[in-house]
Amino acid sequence: AQSVTQLDSQVPVFEEAPVELRCNYSSSVSVYLFWYVQYPNQGLQLLLKYLSGSTLVKGINGFEAEFNKSQTSFHLRKPSVHISDTAEYFCAVSDRGSTLGRLYFGRGTQLTVWP
């Protein structure tokens, strides 16, 4: 079974500051890792995903995440945030060995960017 822990439920930051949203996972099998963003009244959108290869993954809107196998983490970072980055961010895992590709989500982190 897989589980995902997002350590911060809310992260407030000022515009142009760097931000890190933390994600740790627990799994007995190898996983794929994802970050999704949900803007108000919209469906979740994929920010980035880690499948294999380089542990540093770059996504849309200037976000990146680093897979750390030893720490079972997949933290999301952005060097300089904008007000438009205000949204809910979800970390998710998927079992590599499963053909269904089911996603298991963390509780989400509300990022609020202040001017």
Next chain:
Amino acid sequence: GAVVSQHPSRVICKSGTSVKIECRSLDFQATTMFWYRQFPKQSLMLMATSNEGSKATYEQGVEKDKFLINHASLTLSTLTVTSAHPEDSSFYICSARRSGRAWDEQFFGPGTRLTVL
């Protein structure tokens, strides 16, 4: 881009009635569709996975007879909450995936808010 719609966006019903929620992939064919449930301030909980033309695979603890899923075509899946009760009130979200590959992106609908009185 790939767009997934849900209808209705909000529904209020009386206890004991059944409610049907539609999920459509508007500009692509979806081999696989997923249904999630989200409680306030909590994560999305996967309810079931469905492939077109076959029976849905339900997650442990999800009642198959209560949450009926039909994936009748490559662009439409429906979730019917039968004999709804107040505890079924929640935010239901669907997603769709083009291929059968596990790592392919899921495209999410905007969700349906169900309130059972």
